Amino acid sequence: MRNNYDVIVIGAGNGGLAAAATCAKAGLKTLLLEKHNLPGGSASSFVRGRFEFEPSLHELCGVGTPDNPGDIAKTFDELGAKVDWYSHDETYRLIVPAEEDDPEGFEGENGVRVKIDAAMPAGFEAFSRKLDSIVPGSYESSMKVFHLSTLMYEAFDDLNSGKINPVKFLTKYGDVFKMAGHTVRECLDELGMPKKAQNIFTAYWCYMGAPPMRFDFLYYMAMMHGYVERGASMPHLRSNEMSCAIDKVIREAGGEIRYNSEVTRVLMQNGKPCGVVVNGKTKLFAKQFICNVHPNFAMPDFFRPAQIPADARRKINGRSVAASLFTVYLGMNRTKEQLGIHNYSVFISTADDSDDQFRLVQGKMLGNYVIINCLNEVIPDCSPEGTSMLFLTGITYGDVMQGVRPEDYKKLKTKIADEMITQCEKALGIDIKPYIEEIEIALPPTFSRYLNTPNGSPYGYQLDLWDSMLSRTIQYNKDQPFDNFLFCGASQERGDGYGCAYYTGKKAAGLVIKKLKEGK
């Protein structure tokens, strides 16, 4: 039995899958170890009755079209992983219900009083025109934003080509530097975007969990540009299809995958990792390690305190964990038309300002903010005829489960789900509760169980102006605890998201391949 590898990848989340596939395809003796009995981490699925639910994916902005493929489509093509993509040309609808006496309130769809009801199309021009129709005078600033994000992508291309000299780069791309050093709020103000238009424009904050007042404009636009330019995509058979497709690539390239295999310890030699212990018993060795487990748990679980470099301990203690989610999965015994749902993705909030939305959910278990998705809008046959599936997401921050006893947990789940569903029913002016055939509710402990992350957060560390994507990228080497033990996944440079996790996995794999080829 083989017990020695070139590289051991710990955890088969999106980051680990991409890392293992890249290493195996480069001919490295690769072993992928996963605690759970299937791949993907968040990128999975589960069956209840006649429904198969998507557990995590809201939308992918990195797929695009065959003529204009995005990052994710390119990664899957490079790896040779085949996925049947479905796309969608709407970005989101934002609804902010109004109190009875709010002077800004007006009657929206189904007689619901709202302050904002904005269904935004994909495409820069269409998006900006729609924004202008809701907030007159915002067209120009909106188009400027997309001009800047287009410039930003040109800058990335130039940087990657390595052909441009620093001085020329600085003069040509001064604005891009400014985007990196300033918040979303500062830049939109500078571009003269009206406040109300900003509220609509920044609605995507929830997908990265960072509010406009603390998030750098560069990275916000990297995401927003992708969604608005290309629209959103989903895999046909839930994200388990994506994970299975990469699993297949790894095996076909000669890599080995072991499920139900939890790493319980990292073995050290001369102050560096040299092996792992699986399920508390089996020892396996490798030259290089790529770790898809969140550092806040990987470091204390795998190493003795004295083995953890002081710098790594500070990085764990000095950063805050990003957003945690509450999710409700509903199998409905009515079609979306019967329910009165005609948008894929609706953001519903009690506050119109995105920064307030962020403030309101801090440390809270309930309310104020919910996203509702209807997968049938993108994939009509995702559930049996006469039915549909809904997916509700709430967001929070912090160790909110403190004081919850095991015996309270089931009731708490029901209470939270009830509030989230009620909030959707009110904002959309429709009935949901009478038609629920299947329901599953996930709170942070559920995600903690399946992802093994602090606070059950799928988002890694809080993205912030001081701890931005760009800073993390530049200081990547400093962030790794040992030179042969690299992290990948949402805790790394790009924060959460499928595309980001694949990227970090590929990047770590690239470094490992290079080192092993150089014989280090």
Next chain:
Amino acid sequence: MAGLLNNLKIRDYITILANRQKQFGLADDSAPAGTDASRALARALHPNRQYLKVAAVTERAEDVKSFTLVPDPERGTKELAYFGAGKYLTVFAEIDGQPVTRAYSISSSPKASLEGRYELTVKLVDGGLVSRYILDNWQEGTPVEVSAPEGNFEYQPLRDAKTVIGLAGGSGITPFLSMAQAIRDGDEDFELILLYGSRNKKSILFAKELAQLEKDCEKFKVIHVLSDSRAKASEGFEKGFITADLIKKYAPADKPYSVFLCGPQQMYAFADKELEKLGLERKYIRHEMFGEFHNPAAAPDYPAGVPETVKITVTQAGETRTVEGASNDSVLQILEKNGIAAPARCRSGECGWCRSLMVSGKVYIPPHLEYRRLADRQFGYIHPCCSFPLTDLVLDVPEAK
């Protein structure tokens, strides 16, 4: 070219980067906690294994016993995982070198688990391996290894009607017993009207306990349905089988109700036909799982010309072996009979714990047990507990954790 962000300064990236390092420098360098409330809760509710011992054995009827299980701190279990009424435990055992698993619904209340007690009730199955073993061997002090509470046969107020008609047959009474106690204890809030099928008065399990629960709790009512032709109908007793008319007689006429079923496979076959007559919406009918499927060759869609024995080449944790088995056994059974422990919980096709890669070969999967994920079907994953080999197979099976 004039920029668009003219009033903003290029912030000195060197300073921003230095600040990031400064921020880390200020942080505490003590050993990280490595836990939080979500992790603690997840671990308390879903331990990988629970190490218990038998504290008491109660004879319920001929060949039916209840076992009170308590934590065995010496083997590492200090507290029992709390559960929602209706869940089951998977029992792990080794019988003559054969690693086996079986699911048993918890018949005690959720509240009792907080006091350190689970009760399982095991009825002998004719020719059964594990039920025989448990009934013959478990006694006070026997160490027992079980899973966390599993399964989805639970009341859910956002989905189910306020009134539930429970249809129980034989040992299928167990989850309902737990539900009735949970209602009494205030841990669940719904009205449970239980139609409980038994052969005769003598074969009713938990007759006394059910009667007491009825007295203690006005939201619970039990009607015994006796199939023995010599039985007599009287207050609380009906004769015959659980038919549509009988359900109508006890169900509320003016409001929706849910029907929960738990019992032997023959009961489901009969009751499902009766339920069709009532025209209930599908959301109001919920079955506990079917249990192991046997004798696939009798199924109408089972192909012809299947060899009696097959070879299975299994890779598990990097080790490969080839074993032989009968095509009439499930893939999981063949592995176990060859001394290979494979992951399993429900053994009914539903839970997905046994998910394994079929590298090559063909299997028969009973259509009503097809609970695999769509992509798993496409990429060759099977649930060995309800897959029957039609040819030689090559499998990659995860470790039994």
